[in-house]
Structure formats: C-alpha cells, structure tokens
Amino acid sequence: MTDWLMQNGTRLLEKIFEHVYMFAIALIVGILIAVPLGIFISRYRKTSQAIISVTSVLQTFPSLAVLAIMVPILGIGKIPAIVALSLYSLLPILRNTYLGIVNMSPGIVDVAKGQGLSSAQVLRGVILPLAAPVIMSGIRVSGVYLIAWTTLAAYIGAGGLGDFIYTGLQNYDINYILGGTIPVSLMAILFDLLFGKIEKKVTPKTHR
Amino acid sequence: MTVLFQYFSENWRYILIQSRTHFLISLYGVLLACLVAIPLGILLAYKKKSNSLSMMIANILQTIPSIAMLSVLMIFFGLGSNTVIIANFLYSLLPILKNTYAGITNVDPKLLDVAEGLGMTRIQRLFKVVLPLSISIIIGGIKNAIVVAVGITTVGTFVGSGGLGDIITRGINMVDAGEVVWAGAIGAAFMAVLLDILLGFVEKKLTPKQKRVSSF
Amino acid sequence: MKKNKKKLIYMVLIFCLNIILLTSCSCAFPGLGGSAQDNDIVIAGGNTTERQIVSEIVKQMIQHYLPESKVHIINNLGSTPIIYNSLINGDTNVAGVMYTGTSLTGELGMDPLGSAEETMEAVVKGYYERFDIVWFPSYGFENTYSFMLTKETKEKYNLNNTSDLEQYADVLRVGVDSAWLDRPGKDGYQGFLDVYGFGFDNLFSMDIGLVYEAIASDRLDIALGYSTDGRISSYDLVMLEDDRDLFPPYETSPVVTMDLLKQKPELEWILLKLQGQISLETMQDLNNAADELKTEPYKVAKNFLAENNFFEEVARSSLKEIPLYKDFDLDFEQD
Numbered sequence: 001m002t003d004w005l006m007q008n009g010t011r012l013l014e015k016i017f018e019h020v021y022m023f024a025i026a027l028i029v030g031i032l033i034a035v036p037l038g039i040f041i042s043r044y045r046k047t048s049q050a051i052i053s054v055t056s057v058l059q060t061f062p063s064l065a066v067l068a069i070m071v072p073i074l075g076i077g078k079i080p081a082i083v084a085l086s087l088y089s090l091l092p093i094l095r096n097t098y099l100g101i102v103n104m105s106p107g108i109v110d111v112a113k114g115q116g117l118s119s120a121q122v123l124r125g126v127i128l129p130l131a132a133p134v135i136m137s138g139i140r141v142s143g144v145y146l147i148a149w150t151t152l153a154a155y156i157g158a159g160g161l162g163d164f165i166y167t168g169l170q171n172y173d174i175n176y177i178l179g180g181t182i183p184v185s186l187m188a189i190l191f192d193l194l195f196g197k198i199e200k201k202v203t204p205k206t207h208r
Numbered sequence: 209m210t211v212l213f214q215y216f217s218e219n220w221r222y223i224l225i226q227s228r229t230h231f232l233i234s235l236y237g238v239l240l241a242c243l244v245a246i247p248l249g250i251l252l253a254y255k256k257k258s259n260s261l262s263m264m265i266a267n268i269l270q271t272i273p274s275i276a277m278l279s280v281l282m283i284f285f286g287l288g289s290n291t292v293i294i295a296n297f298l299y300s301l302l303p304i305l306k307n308t309y310a311g312i313t314n315v316d317p318k319l320l321d322v323a324e325g326l327g328m329t330r331i332q333r334l335f336k337v338v339l340p341l342s343i344s345i346i347i348g349g350i351k352n353a354i355v356v357a358v359g360i361t362t363v364g365t366f367v368g369s370g371g372l373g374d375i376i377t378r379g380i381n382m383v384d385a386g387e388v389v390w391a392g393a394i395g396a397a398f399m400a401v402l403l404d405i406l407l408g409f410v411e412k413k414l415t416p417k418q419k420r421v422s423s424f
Numbered sequence: 425m426k427k428n429k430k431k432l433i434y435m436v437l438i439f440c441l442n443i444i445l446l447t448s449c450s451c452a453f454p455g456l457g458g459s460a461q462d463n464d465i466v467i468a469g470g471n472t473t474e475r476q477i478v479s480e481i482v483k484q485m486i487q488h489y490l491p492e493s494k495v496h497i498i499n500n501l502g503s504t505p506i507i508y509n510s511l512i513n514g515d516t517n518v519a520g521v522m523y524t525g526t527s528l529t530g531e532l533g534m535d536p537l538g539s540a541e542e543t544m545e546a547v548v549k550g551y552y553e554r555f556d557i558v559w560f561p562s563y564g565f566e567n568t569y570s571f572m573l574t575k576e577t578k579e580k581y582n583l584n585n586t587s588d589l590e591q592y593a594d595v596l597r598v599g600v601d602s603a604w605l606d607r608p609g610k611d612g613y614q615g616f617l618d619v620y621g622f623g624f625d626n627l628f629s630m631d632i633g634l635v636y637e638a639i640a641s642d643r644l645d646i647a648l649g650y651s652t653d654g655r656i657s658s659y660d661l662v663m664l665e666d667d668r669d670l671f672p673p674y675e676t677s678p679v680v681t682m683d684l685l686k687q688k689p690e691l692e693w694i695l696l697k698l699q700g701q702i703s704l705e706t707m708q709d710l711n712n713a714a715d716e717l718k719t720e721p722y723k724v725a726k727n728f729l730a731e732n733n734f735f736e737e738v739a740r741s742s743l744k745e746i747p748l749y750k751d752f753d754l755d756f757e758q759d
Contacts, residue, residue, distance in 0.1 A: 060355055060400035062362035065376045065393030069386055071634050075643035076599065144271060151273035157599060157628030157638075162275070166629070169279040169366065170503040170603035177283075181276035188271030211718065219720050232456055286515040287468075287498055287506075289456040366471075368498035368510075370456075377500055380633040381473045383658040383716045 004175035019160040030089030038097025081153035096138025100131030140195035212387035230371035234357040237296020249308025266302035292364035300353035307349025311342030468516040469499040479520025480725035517684040525672035529609030536672035564700040585667035601632040654711035693740040
C-alpha cells in the first residue's frame with residue numbers, strides 16, 4: 001500500500017480534486033433546483049405528491065443506465081456526469097424542503113402576514129429559517145450519497161476517484177480499489193460531520 | 209420504440225429470467241439484513257444507545273461506493289450472486305437498524321407502563337405493544353433498503369451476478385439501442401416501485417387498526 | 425445488563441452465521457446459479473459481445489454432447505484479470521475466450537513476442553506449468569487492440585498509422601478502456617508511452633462498450649477498441665495500423681482447468697472440434713448479429729451451431745496429436 005501511495009500520490013490528489021469538483025457542482029446544482037422547487041410545490045399540496053413520486057422513481061433508475069444514455073445526448077466527460085449526479089441529488093433535498101415547510105405550524109405564517117410582511121419577506125424571514133434544519137438534513141443525506149455515486153462518473157470518462165476503483169476492479173488490484181475507496185469514504189464521513197454541525201447551527205434556539 | 213418491442217418479443221423469456229435473478233438477489237440481501245438489523249435495533253433501543261459502535265459501522269458502510277464494495281467483496285468472496293447478496297446485506301443494515309431504533313424509541317412510554325400494569329411480561333410487551341406500534345417505521349426502513357438494493361444489484365453485473373444489469377450492458381454493446389438500456393433500467397425501477405407497494409401492503413396488514421390509541 | 429450481553433453475543437453469532445452460510449458452503453441461494461465447487465461446469469463469460477457469444481457456443485457444445493452435465497455461464501466479467509482470478513479461485517473452471525497476447529503480458533508477466541506462434545506456445549506452456557490450466561488451440565481468429573476513428577477524422581488530420589497521432593496528441597480526444605490505462609502488462613498505456621514516445625492530453629478512461637458510440641456521435645476523435653467489434657462496420661470506422669508493434673498477437677482460445685478436465689475428459693475432444701472453426705469474418709458476422717441486429721448472444725450461438733450441425737462431422741481428436749501438447753500429462757480415464 002505504501003508503495004502504491006508513493007507511486008500514485010500525485011495522481012491521487014488529482015483524482016480527489018476532480019472528485020470533489022464534480023461532487024460540489026452537482027450538489028450545488030441539485031440544491032439550486034430542489035430547494036426552490038420544494039418551496040414552490042409546498043404551495044400546491046395536491047400536485048406536490050405527484051412531483052415527489054416522480055423524483056423518487058427517478059432515483060430508482062440504475063445509475064449505470066442513466067450514464068450510458070447520457071453519452072449520445074450529452075457526450076462523455078464531466079458535464080454529463082454532473083448532470084446525472086445532480087438528478088440523483090434532487091430527491092432527498094426536495095422531499096425535506098417540502099416537509100420542512102409543510103410541517104410548520106400554519107399559525108406562524110398567518111401571524112407574520114398579519115404583521116404586514118410581504119410573501120417574499122415571510123419566505124425569507126420566517127419560512128426558510130424555520131425550515132432550514134430539515135432542508136439541511138436533506139442536503140446532508142444527499143451529499144453523503146453523492147460522494148459515493150460520483151465514483152460512477154469514471155464509467156463515462158469523467159475521472160475522479162472512480163478511475164482508481166474501476167482500474168482496481170478490472171485489474172484485480174486491491175491497492176487501487178482501496179486507494180479509491182478510502183478517500184471517498186473519508187470525504188463522505190467528513191461531509192456528514194461538517195453538515196451535522198451546520199444543521200445544529202441553523203436550528204433556531206427555541207427548537208433545541 | 210420498434211427496437212424495444214422487437215427486443216422484448218424476441219427475448220421475453222430471457223428478460224424474465226434476468227428479472228427473477230435480480231429480484232431474488234435484492235430480496236435475499238435485504239431479508240438477511242432484517243434478520244440482523246431488527247433484533248439489533250431493538251436491543252439498541254432498549255439500551256438507549258443511539259451512538260453505538262454497530263450504528264457507526266453501519267454508517268461507514270453506507271459511505272462506500274457500490275462499485276468499490278463489490279470489488280472488495282469480489283476479492284474475498286469470489287464472483288457470482290452471493291457476493292452481491294453480501295453487498296446488499298451490508299448496505300441494508302443502516303436503514304433498517306436506524307428505523308427500528310427510531311420506531312421503538314418513539315413508542316409512548318406511558319403505553320409501556322400501562323402494559324406493565326396489565327401484567328404483561330417483557331417479551332409480551334415487545335411483541336404485543338412495541339413492535340406493532342413501530343412496525344410502520346421499521347417497514348419504512350426496509351423500503352429504503354430495498355430501493356438501494358435493487359440499484360446495487362444492477363451494478364452487480366460486474367461481478368457476474370446476472371440480473372437486469374446484464375440487459376443494460378447488452379444495450380450498451382448494441383448499435384443504436386438506447387431503448388434496450390432503458391428496458392433494463394425501467395425494469396429495475398419498476399421492480400423497486402413494485403416492492404415498495406408490496407411492502408406497503410405488508411405494513412397495512414401488520415399495523416394495528418387503532419393506532420391512534422396513543423393519544424390518550 | 426447480563427441478559428443484554430447474552431443477546432449481543434447472539435447477535436454477533438447470527439451475523440457470523442450469515443456470512444459463513446453465504447460463503448463457505450457450496451450451496452447457492454435457492455433460485456440462483458451454482459458455482460464451480462458444485463462439480464458443475466462454470467464458464468467465465470465477459471462483458472464484450474464476443475466473449476458472451478463464444479462462451480455460449482462453448483456452453484451449448486458441451487450441453488449437446490454431454491446432455492446430463494450442468495453448465496452455467498458467469499457473465500459480464502470486465503476483464504481478463506478478473507476471469508483469470510476466477511479460474512484460480514475456483515469460481516469458474518472454463519473461460520470461453522482468452523487472448524494470447526493479453527495473458528502473455530498480463531498473468532504471465534512476459535514481454536510481447538513477435539509472432540503469433542511464439543506467443544501461443546509461451547502462453548500454452550506458461551498456463552500449464554504455472555497454473556495447471558490447459559489452454560486450447562485457437563478458434564481461428566485474432567482480436568487485437570486497435571486505435572479507430574471515423575473516415576472524416578482520418579481525412580481531416582491525414583492519419584494512417586498509430587504514430588501519426590503524435591502531432592495531434594494535444595488536440596485529439598481519445599477514449600480508452602479503463603482496464604487498459606493502468607494494466608500491468610507492457611501492452612498497456614505505459615507500454616504505449618515507451619514504444620511510441622508520446623501520450624495524449626485529452627485521455628478519457630471509460631467503459632469499453634461506450635467508446636464506439638462516443639466516436640460515432642463525435643464525442644471522441646479516437647478510441648482504442650477491439651478489431652473484431654461489430655460496431656466498426658456498423659459505424660463505418662477505420663483502424664490505424666500499429667506500426668511500432670506495441671500490441672502482441674491476440675489469438676483466441678478456450679481455456680479449461682486441469683481439475684475439470686480430470687472430471688470431464690470429454691471436454692478435450694468437444695473443445696477441439698471448435699479448433700480453427702471460427703474465422704475472423706465469421707466472428708465479425710456473429711458480433712454483428714448480436715450488436716447490429718440485436719439478437720441475444722445465446723441465440724446467435726444457437727444459430728451458428730445449428731448451421732454447422734454442432735460440428736458432428738469433425739472427427740474427434742486429442743491434444744496429444746498436436747506437437748505443442750505432446751509433453752502434457754493429459755491421460756485421463758475416458759468414459
């Protein structure tokens with residue numbers, strides 16, 4: 001293992017960088033789509049169930065197939081990989097955003113409106129801060145999964161730590177497999193810890 | 209569409225066999241995990257240990273990418289469906305364990321007091337009060353596990369397990385046959401949804417009719 | 425507290441039992457295929473169409489001549505190292521197709537040899553002496569790695585040989601098999617760097633099945649693919665000559681473990697019936713039938729064997745008659 005590290009150290013760093021890069025963009029794109037969508041559908045409770053069902057079915061599509069289908073449409077490399085990954089990140093964030101808003105006691109919003117706040121102000125000042133912990137936990141779950149899923153990007157030439165894992169699998173070399181897996185797991189655990197802290201930070205004092 | 213239709217009509221028997229393999233591999237893994245994770249979850253809930261070592265291990269297992277897990281297991285356990293069943297087993301531990309723990313700790317302690325007052329033994333309380341009341345949360349965990357397992361089994365084709373992943377790989381190797389890739393993918397998604405609905409029925413059957421009792 | 429400890433021990437016991445149940449015993453789960461430990465014949469297939477078709481041919485040949493035997497295929501194994509390890513570990517005992525060049529530089533760790541005969545000889549002897557596995561004579565076709573591209577790209581850059589790629593190495597988008605990039609043998613990327621003296625700036629390591637489609641849809645300029653792949657003709661691709669002889673000859677053969685041959689000596693003449701029966705053109709047609717015409721490999725194999733009447737007319741022979749195998753200890757009890 002140490003020999004392997006000596007030989008592949010710089011490449012390992014490169015792959016870690018690629019991995020983080022794809023993961024971070026995919027997650028940010030996922031958040032930018034899922035949070036507004038979650039806020040939006042929380043106003044239309046009937047259609048919301050349908051939209052959440054659609055995204056959960058999306059989630060069950062095997063990643064292998066989704067990536068293969070992306071090739072003729074979006075080509076190979078990082079972009080189709082990021083698109084596929086952000087699709088996968090949607091569900092937990094969307095569901096939690098929706099639940100966070102819907103489960104808030106309706107009285108709070110009424111009180112805020114009664115005090116003359118506009119809907120935008122209510123959203124920014126009341127709804128989002130109160131739903132933040134639930135949304136954050138959605139992002140946390142999504143992120144942990146996404147770090148692992150980013151390995152599949154190697155399948156369509158996008159690089160990342162998946163390259164090492166594939167090479168290890170194909171060439172039956174445990175050094176490569178572990179060299180890819182251990183950093184991925186460590187990253188996921190770190191992300192989980194970090195976001196656990198953030199989740200606590202954004203929880204309003206009264207909720208603690 | 210015509211490609212898909214032609215493929216299905218010519219190979220329906222093969223597709224059925226692969227679906228059956230896929231179904232069994234996913235199911236066996238989750239069932240084995242139930243055998244371990246539910247009793248363990250009950251135990252942890254009784255001891256009120258939310259941050260136990262076993263939970264931590266299950267958590268870490270969850271962060272391992274499926275292809276890596278399968279590769280490592282392949283090196284130790286060889287090729288074929290058993291390796292994928294072990295992977296499914298390991299991935300299913302956390303969702304089931306977590307939900308069992310949550311389900312049981314959520315049972316109203318007042319109810320337990322009442323049950324004790326009625327002279328129920330510990331075992332009776334577990335089977336007649338605690339489990340029926342937490343079953344829907346536990347099954348929720350099993351549902352999560354099964355969706356993941358169906359997905360993992362697709363990747364399992366790389367270690368020679370068979371299943372719908374074989375069809376997806378075939379589609380990838382064919383000329384202009386995105387449809388065949390979709391056929392495998394839709395098959396897997398359909399299976400996940402179907403199992404979800406099935407477990408929903410089981411949940412209904414096992415949940416006591418008057419669940420709302422707890423609000424007295 | 426004591427009770428709980430007991431319970432915990434039970435838990436651990438159940439866990440261990442599970443794992444033992446799963447792995448140690450030869451018993452497969454109900455409804456799922458067996459393994460080589462059940463005294464069944466288990467063929468290692470591959471993730472390429474070619475490996476799947478030829479493995480099916482081998483399976484159906486065995487079933488035809490030995491109707492009572494159980495034959496399984498473990499399919500979609502991604503590379504030769506995986507198949508080789510499955511033979512060594514006893515997960516499988518037959519490999520449908522192995523390539524001489526790949527095994528020469530891979531498992532046997534030797535340098536590429538010039539001629540096909542020398543390569544074959546080295547691999548047959550190496551496998552027999554080192555792994556106790558019998559490498560059969562060739563099916564009659566070769567499948568080499570080759571850089572391929574569309575005609576338009578070829579004309580645009582005026583490319584004829586692999587070495588012509590050098591001047592465009594910084595602009596060309598090149599897709600290669602992830603198994604090739606870090607493969608230990610001297611015919612991998614490291615070998616390419618040594619022999620050709622240049623590398624590519626835009627190198628994508630990806631699944632081999634996807635490279636052809638990626639070229640056809642102009643997502644890649646060059647791909648390293650297999651010369652027998654049916655998609656070369658489907659997508660009208662051309663191959664560049666390996667003008668510096670990086671790649672050794674890759675002749676194709678079935679491979680069987682000695683253990684299995686001892687149990688089923690009939691396999692010797694069954695597999696020898698296939699010797700030289702699949703030409704390069706035939707293999708390309710078979711691949712094409714599966715990939716372009718979308719017939720499943722088992723059907724392609726079935727049709728092929730039906731057309732040739734399972735090679736009933738080919739006389740039974742033994743390996744002893746071939747000079748290369750004359751020193752092999754292959755005297756088994758024939759039924």
